[in-house]
Amino acid sequence: MFIHIGNDNVIRSREVIAIIDYDLYANASGMYQMIQEWKQKDRVSGPEKKAKSIMITENRIFFSTLSVATLRKRSGILTTISNLEDYYEE
Numbered sequence: 001m002f003i004h005i006g007n008d009n010v011i012r013s014r015e016v017i018a019i020i021d022y023d024l025y026a027n028a029s030g031m032y033q034m035i036q037e038w039k040q041k042d043r044v045s046g047p048e049k050k051a052k053s054i055m056i057t058e059n060r061i062f063f064s065t066l067s068v069a070t071l072r073k074r075s076g077i078l079t080t081i082s083n084l085e086d087y088y089e090e
Contacts, residue, residue: 015059017056017058018056
């Protein structure tokens with residue numbers, strides 16, 4: 001399944017490692033350093049200035065203007081739909 005994370009970005013839900021509140025990033029020097037290293041490798045996408053959350057996947061980091069709660073709801077809805085589809089296929 002896929003999750004639309006805003007800013008014309010769509011990712012596979014199974015690739016998501018973490019959804020992190022942007023304020024945590026702003027206050028954690030270790031996380032800041034990790035993201036700077038990924039930026040040098042051109043593996044960071046999205047608008048950092050207006051970000052409310054950060055999605056970490058296997059290969060990229062995405063800044064999202066959507067909140068952590070919204071992203072979790074979207075990923076949960078997709079899981080529910082997937083489970084319903086599996087149920088009706090039987």
